Amino acid sequence: MSLETRLCYRWAVDFSVKDLGRLGRPAPHCVRIETGTQGGVPDWEGCYAGVSFWVEDKRAPRRKTDDAAVLSYRPGQLEFLAERWSVGGVAAGLVATHALGGAVDVRRYLLPADELCLLPRHVDPHTGERFVAFEADANARFLVRDRVELFERLRQMRRDAP
Secondary structure, rough: OHHHHHHHHHHHHHHOOOHHHHOOOOEEEEOOOOOOOOOOOOOOEEEOOOOEEEEEEEEEEEOOOOOOEEEEEEHHHHHHHHHHHHHEEEEEEEEEEEEEEOOOEEEEEEEHHHHHHHOOEEEEOOOOOOEEEEHHHHHHHHEOOHHHHHHHHHHOOOOOOO
């Protein structure tokens, strides 16, 4: 697991006393997933208030010109999230974007799998790297301000499920 992924996970999972008090219920139980046997498995799995969920962490700098970010992904990552979503499970991407040149002005977005998988997919013809283009302005409704909001959104994500 990359340093960037560990930082996203730690932001989401390492609760302070203040955050726990604001939740008013037991803290979420989350586990980082590190597997080399099956491609595409998300970075972490968790359960909060009776709802189980899978989360793929993505971190990328925003371009100065249009506030967009390029999110690279490995084969199977988006497919895993889409499959979990298709059977009624909670699956999402936690996208942390930051200004070019460092971790200043970090913005985090929680995209449900169905929305994440709709982003246009690209393959670099020279390197073969797979990526999706993420436009912060177009996805402002997915912005999460803090960890409490993150877990509440995960808990409520599939209220529409059959």
